[in-house]
Amino acid sequence: MECPDLQAVYSFLEEIKTSLTDYQATRSNLARNQALKQAVQLTRALENPKDAIFKLFLSPTQAMAVKIAHDLGLFSVLAQSETAISCKELADRSGAHPLLVERIMRVIVAMDFVGEDGPGQYRATLLSKEMTGKKSGIVDTLFLDLAPAILQTPAFLRDTHYQNPEDQSAGPIQYTYHTQMNSFEWLANHKAAHARFHAYVEGVREGQSDWVDWFPVQTRILDGYASKPSDPLIVDIAAGSGRDMLAFKRKFPDVAGRIIIQDLPAVFQDVHCQDLGLEKIEHDAFAPQPVVGARVYYLRFVLHEFSDDNCRKILENITRVMTKGHSKILIEEFLLPDEHAPLFQSMVDMILMVFGPGIVRTQTRWVALLESVGLTVNLVAHPDGDGPSIIEAELVNVESE
Structure with missing residues (x-):
């Protein structure tokens, strides 16, 4: 068996110590994420390459075990108890066979989703408690709706001669479910899938900081x-x-001025916010923009769903009604670096390729896209951590603030 590069191992250890010292001093998510990245590199340096590859292709069983535990309600049972719970009690309360529970728990203990206080004695961890919240909706969305399309994506790309998927009516979702509806139309026509998806989206946003808490609104918009x-x-x-x-x-x-939200009629059916100071306008982003000369046109997690050509159509509807020197576009999206992209955002890009088909763009691609419709980028603002960034752009021939 090939021996690990111990020099690299010790180098990563020193880097982790430095990042942890930075994190202890600053409590910065940037330092924490850097330490996590280095810890993964340390693991990879110690791991036998053959084992790493074998574990990768066995890894779907990890998600399977979490899904089964989720379906059985095991995470909720554990989270409600202040002491360890036996395998027999979990089996009794879930109705599952004790041996099946034991086998499932073995996997999720190894994943640190559950703690083990002796043979067959299990307790909740931070991960298992997280699995009782809305974010756990990703489990059902992944297994019931996305996983079939993920498994079919290699065949889809083979059959389409490995072209980058951009057609909203002919992507992996459409290939898998034999439909020409785009993914959101497909969701709208499959109520259970639609409910699962939106429960997951709500869970993702739960606890996230709002854009106004970290973007310099006062200096970039209001001053x-x-x-x-x-x-x-x-x-x-x-x-x-x-x-x-x-x-x-x-x-x-x-602050004076109208605050307007726009979306499709079907989306607005259950949205009631006029009493809260917001104005609703039913609008399709591909139609001409009805509001002229706004200070800000804001798009959060919209353009990643579309190809560059479709993004240009959306953006050109906005640029036609912008006022030079006054109007700005704010685009909130994940940004990939041009090299050494983080795994999480890269996996999100793969999910978007399957679902949209959409794309997580690099900052370089964003700048090129915006310049192609007559916009110039004034600012790219990043939160503390690995969340989405905000691109501020305005019409060309205007001095940056």
Whole structure:
């Protein structure tokens, strides 16, 4: 068996110590994420390459075990107990065979989803407690809706001669489920899948910081802005429930100007926010933009769903109504670096390729896309950590602030 490179191992150990010292001093998510990255590199340096590859192709069984434990309600049972629970009690309370529970628990203990206090004695961990919240909706969405398409994606790419998927009506989802509906139309026509997906999305946003908490709104938007209450301040395109604009309203309650949310009629059926100071306008992003001269046109997690050509159509509908020197576009998305991209964002890119088919773009691709429709990038703002960034752009021939 090939011996690990001990020099590399000790080098990673020193790097981890440095990052942990930085994290202890700053409590910065950037330092924490750097330490996590180095810890993975340390593991990889110690691991036999053959074992690493073998474990990779066995890894779907990890998700399978978590899914079964989730279906049996084991995480909830453990989270509700302050002491360890026996395998027999878990089996009795779930109705599953004790040996099956033992085998499933063995995997999720090895994954640190559950703690083990002696043979057959299990307790909750932070991971198992997290599995009782809304974010656990990813388990059902993945297994019941996305996993079949993920498994079919190699065949889809083979049959399409390995072209980058960009057609909304002919991607891996459509190939798998034999439909020409785009993915959101498909969800709308499959109520259970739609409910699973939106429960997951709500779970992802639960506990996340709002954009107004880290983006410099005062200096980039409000300073130098004077308006009447009838003037459009912010237009949130494909806004969903209006959460982001409600966060803005809470943070800046006394700013004059209309705060507008736009989305499709089907999305707005259950959205009631007029009493909260938001104005609803039913609007398709591919249609001409009805609000002229707003200070900000805001798109959060919209453009990653579309090819560059379709993004240009959406953006050109906005640029036609922007006022030079006044209007800005804010785009909130994950940004990939041009090299050494983090695994998490890279996996999100793969999920988008399957589902959209969409794409997580690099900053270089974003700049090129925006310049192709007459926009210039003034600022790219990053939160502390690995969350989405915000790109601020405006029409060309305007001096940057």
